[in-house]
Amino acid sequence: MALRLRRLGYDVSVIDNNPMAGGRAQVYRAGDFKFDAGPTVITAPFLFDELFGLFGKKRSDYIEFLPVEPWYRFEFEDGSKLDYGGKLEDTVAEINRLSPGEGLGYQKLVGFSKKIFAVGFEKLADQPFHRFQTMIKQVPALLALKSYLSVYSLVGSFLKDERLRRAFSIHPLLVGGNPLNTTSIYCLIHYLERKWGVWFPRGGTGALVEALVKLINEVGIKLELNQQVSKVIVEGKKACGIRLKSGEEKLANLVVFDADPPKVYRDLIDSEHRSKWSNARLERISFSMGLFVWYFGTSRSYPDVQHHTIIMGKAFKELLEDIYDRKILSDDLSLYLHRPAATDQSMAPKGGDAFYVLAPVPNKLAKINWEESGEKIRNQVQAQLEKSLLPGLGDCLAYSHFVTPDDFEGKFNTLWGSGFSIAPLFRQSAWFRFHNRSEDLENLYFCGAGTHPGAGVPGVISSAKVVEKLVPPSRIENESAFKDIFRSKSRTFSIASLLLPKDRAEAISRLYYVCRTLDDWADEGEGAKLKDAMNCWENHQPHELLDHYRLLQARWGLDSFPLTELMEAMIGELEGVRIQTDAELIKYCHGVAGTIGLMTCPIFGVTDPAALQYADDLGIAMQLTNICRDIREDAQRDRIYLPAESFDHWPTASDLLSANPASMAEINQAKLRLLAIADQRYASGEVGIRYLPLRMRIVVRWAGRMYREIGELIKEDPSLHHSKRAVVSNRKKTRILLPCLFRAFVP
Numbered sequence: 001m002a003l004r005l006r007r008l009g010y011d012v013s014v015i016d017n018n019p020m021a022g023g024r025a026q027v028y029r030a031g032d033f034k035f036d037a038g039p040t041v042i043t044a045p046f047l048f049d050e051l052f053g054l055f056g057k058k059r060s061d062y063i064e065f066l067p068v069e070p071w072y073r074f075e076f077e078d079g080s081k082l083d084y085g086g087k088l089e090d091t092v093a094e095i096n097r098l099s100p101g102e103g104l105g106y107q108k109l110v111g112f113s114k115k116i117f118a119v120g121f122e123k124l125a126d127q128p129f130h131r132f133q134t135m136i137k138q139v140p141a142l143l144a145l146k147s148y149l150s151v152y153s154l155v156g157s158f159l160k161d162e163r164l165r166r167a168f169s170i171h172p173l174l175v176g177g178n179p180l181n182t183t184s185i186y187c188l189i190h191y192l193e194r195k196w197g198v199w200f201p202r203g204g205t206g207a208l209v210e211a212l213v214k215l216i217n218e219v220g221i222k223l224e225l226n227q228q229v230s231k232v233i234v235e236g237k238k239a240c241g242i243r244l245k246s247g248e249e250k251l252a253n254l255v256v257f258d259a260d261p262p263k264v265y266r267d268l269i270d271s272e273h274r275s276k277w278s279n280a281r282l283e284r285i286s287f288s289m290g291l292f293v294w295y296f297g298t299s300r301s302y303p304d305v306q307h308h309t310i311i312m313g314k315a316f317k318e319l320l321e322d323i324y325d326r327k328i329l330s331d332d333l334s335l336y337l338h339r340p341a342a343t344d345q346s347m348a349p350k351g352g353d354a355f356y357v358l359a360p361v362p363n364k365l366a367k368i369n370w371e372e373s374g375e376k377i378r379n380q381v382q383a384q385l386e387k388s389l390l391p392g393l394g395d396c397l398a399y400s401h402f403v404t405p406d407d408f409e410g411k412f413n414t415l416w417g418s419g420f421s422i423a424p425l426f427r428q429s430a431w432f433r434f435h436n437r438s439e440d441l442e443n444l445y446f447c448g449a450g451t452h453p454g455a456g457v458p459g460v461i462s463s464a465k466v467v468e469k470l471v472p473p474s475r476i477e478n479e480s481a482f483k484d485i486f487r488s489k490s491r492t493f494s495i496a497s498l499l500l501p502k503d504r505a506e507a508i509s510r511l512y513y514v515c516r517t518l519d520d521w522a523d524e525g526e527g528a529k530l531k532d533a534m535n536c537w538e539n540h541q542p543h544e545l546l547d548h549y550r551l552l553q554a555r556w557g558l559d560s561f562p563l564t565e566l567m568e569a570m571i572g573e574l575e576g577v578r579i580q581t582d583a584e585l586i587k588y589c590h591g592v593a594g595t596i597g598l599m600t601c602p603i604f605g606v607t608d609p610a611a612l613q614y615a616d617d618l619g620i621a622m623q624l625t626n627i628c629r630d631i632r633e634d635a636q637r638d639r640i641y642l643p644a645e646s647f648d649h650w651p652t653a654s655d656l657l658s659a660n661p662a663s664m665a666e667i668n669q670a671k672l673r674l675l676a677i678a679d680q681r682y683a684s685g686e687v688g689i690r691y692l693p694l695r696m697r698i699v700v701r702w703a704g705r706m707y708r709e710i711g712e713l714i715k716e717d718p719s720l721h722h723s724k725r726a727v728v729s730n731r732k733k734t735r736i737l738l739p740c741l742f743r744a745f746v747p
């Protein structure tokens with residue numbers, strides 16, 4: 001989250017109560033042993049590439065991801081095994097070996113989880129869910145995807161063998177849920193693994209945290225460790241800072257927590273400031289399970305043990321009921337065993353091995369005295385491992401340390417010591433989960449496991465993307481300035497934008513402000529400002545103007561390259577322009593205007609990449625029209641855009657300014673030729689309008705038609721409009737609007 005806020009131009013401080021960064025992804029070290037405390041299965045690695053990419057860095061320059069194979073080995077109580085991972089055919093073959101003929105059911109399960117993934121991950125995981133309408137809109141899709149079923153029921157509809165049903169139902173446990181009642185939407189994790197595989201950072205998850213800390217330091221984020229936040233400072237209805245346990249207060253424009261939201265609301269915000277998240281409401285929440293995790297080192301190696309092994313106990317439903325409903329400790333545990341040296345030898349000391357084993361257990365709502373039960377469970381787990389995968393474990397144990405829900409509560413400040421914050425039930429997902437923007441206080445935001453979309457590394461990173469879309473601009477002082485500029489400098493566009501929904505109109509005016517300011521700098525000889533902007537952009541540094549564009553990128557997904565190309569083209573014309581060929585001219589028009597077409601596409605809701613070429617063409621057409629209209633103004637700035645190749649005698653700037661009669665015939669001919677090229681591009685732009693949502697069609701078609709009308713005026717009398725600017729009358733603009741309104745509904 002800190003990285004995303006920094007990219008938007010905020011000064012960011014990260015405060016954490018632990019002595020090292022990483023939260024649940026801490027590293028425990030003892031002698032030659034090191035243990036990743038929490039996450040070990042890295043999925044959706046592109047999310048990390050994106051984080052480094054925010055600052056123009058390559059993730060691979062900071063940390064290497066190693067493929068894990070198999071992704072998991074399942075060890076069943078009857079002695080059978082299943083290796084899951086690799087290519088689809090590998091898993092199908094494994095399944096057919098274990099339960100002949102069931103490979104087909106598995107393929108169908110993968111097919112169905114792909115559909116869930118397309119909605120649950122690709123469409124919704126990084127979208128804000130603080131509006132109920134957003135939830136309502138998704139209901140038909142969620143019903144079609146059978147989200148009313150539990151993961152176990154959905155898996156059971158594709159697979160018959162009980163071992164397979166259990167194995168392919170474990171995903172909710174990875175994010176704290178009970179497979180028997182977690183909505184089947186979480187089957188998307190299954191496809192997430194299929195799509196991008198399972199990875200392990202070289203040097204462990206701790207090395208990944210170190211890589212992120214390096215990036216954090218490089219981009220100027222302050223990291224303050226060993227600092228416990230004890231209060232949110234509130235003024236009126238606004239969060240305006242935090243108080244530390246030490247008594248120190250830190251004021252801030254925004255407060256963003258990735259701590260456990262129920263704990264933050266209950267313990268850090270006085271109840272008088274909470275109308276939604278009252279204590280009574282917080283008590284009705286269902287929490288994820290607790291975790292017992294035993295970190296141990298051995299003086300010998302166990303090379304036959306895979307990186308990730310799930311050891312299934314005898315019972316499945318009964319164990320889950322013990323954990324989630326009866327809230328008692330079971331004597332028949334299912335375990336996850338982590339042996340990182342299987343992928344990365346450096347994770348174990350020479351000749352030895354390092355493991356952690358995790359058992360899901362009840363959270364602290366259960367009446368379990370962990371001081372007594374911890375060692376008991378550890379012995380139970382050790383005996384279970386000795387009998388199965390790690391014979392002779394007791395004789396070679398070289399290091400041992402375990403954590404229980406008490407530690408999760410004490411160390412990571414989770415309510416009831418839960419391992420993954422609130423449970424991923426349907427009634428606690430999306431809009432029903434803790435909102436990323438607080439309903440109770442302004443300027444208070446949440447990301448992390450307890451918020452939308454949920455726990456697990458991909459979920460937590462995606463939640464930061466959601467917050468990035470919701471936070472206000474980092475420099476609110478120039479917010480009214482950009483709207484004023486839009487209204488005063490482009491009356492026509494600002495009137496057209498009245499036809500847009502409010503948020504899109506705001507985005508368009510922000511984009512206009514960025515592009516117009518850059519253009520003004522280029523026209524007014526402010527080359528230094530333009531070059532400074534380019535420098536900040538290329539070096540990913542905060543910049544007063546460009547941070548507006550970054551905000552648009554966060555909220556609307558604008559690409560970076562159009563702005564780079566726009567500034568390059570503008571810098572290119574600072575020292576005067578002499579265009580030689582049509583191709584050079586089109587490239588220039590793309591740079592200064594086609595790029596703006598590309599920038600507007602995501603704001604207008606265009607999702608099909610095929611539309612981009614049309615948007616580019618429309619921008620190029622408009623710029624060609626501009627060139628034909630502004631020949632004299634451009635000549636005053638020593639810019640000649642009429643390509644040399646279309647002339648026998650290429651006019652000089654003074655010929656263009658004085659409208660030298662000897663040159664006019666050729667100049668007019670060149671203009672008419674450019675306007676003909678523009679017309680072809682307008683026609684292409686018109687074709688692309690079908691990719692726009694209905695309301696946007698009106699705006700874009702109207703803008704295109706008005707520009708084209710300028711071209712028509714010039715064509716009627718090119719000589720007159722050499723010295724007199726071609727302007728479309730208001731009456732004509734209105735007349736053009738009517739067919740645009742009509743045509744919006746006729747494809």
Ligand SMILES: Cc1cc2nc3c(=O)[nH]c(=O)nc-3n(C[C@H](O)[C@H](O)[C@H](O)COP(=O)(O)OP(=O)(O)OC[C@H]3O[C@@H](n4cnc5c(N)ncnc54)[C@H](O)[C@@H]3O)c2cc1C
Binds near residue numbers: 015018258
């Ligand atoms: C044992 C284990 C194994 C896991 N395995 C995987 C896995 O293989 N793959 C996967 O994708 N996910 C896995 N997860 C889940 C994943 O690790 C978590 O969902 C994710 O790390 C949670 O990130 P977070 O930022 O929400 O919270 P955290 O990582 O807990 O970060 C929050 C930080 O805020 C601190 N904090 C809280 N309150 C305060 C306060 N008042 N003042 C100061 N600091 C405070 C906490 O101490 C913590 O350091 C695992 C989790 C555990 C526990």
